[in-house]
Amino acid sequence: MIAVAQEARENAFVIRSLHQFGACVITEEGELFGGCNIENTISGMGVCAERAAIDNAVVHGKYRFRGIAIVDDSEVLVYPCGVCREYLALFSQTNDIDLEVILAKSETKYVVKKISKLLPNMFVSKSETTRNKIKSYKNK
């Protein structure tokens, strides 16, 4: 996963922060999908590597994940932003898996966290219809 995230990171489109991120989600079946951050000149319009990786998997009809690896090259560990934590938490509801979030500097230097620890009290829709729709992706 980390190698795929590193490869995706090389394709980051960074015109504002100049900070390249790569990510890779692993599906229940073990398939890997990479993503990178894609920035925009309009603030807030870009997408983070984590969401790009999930979106890449969704484009390929994959909705259930076991975890995600995130890589960058800064000195300190970089955690997913709040939006990405919510995004990961939402997809953790499709299969009721507490996603593993791997924060990596290299294939040997990383830490593993659970999304439930990174986002306690995640948003869960009060709508039964919405919750059932999310669960319907368990069988796709």
Ligand SMILES: [Zn+2]
């Ligand atoms: Zn983010």
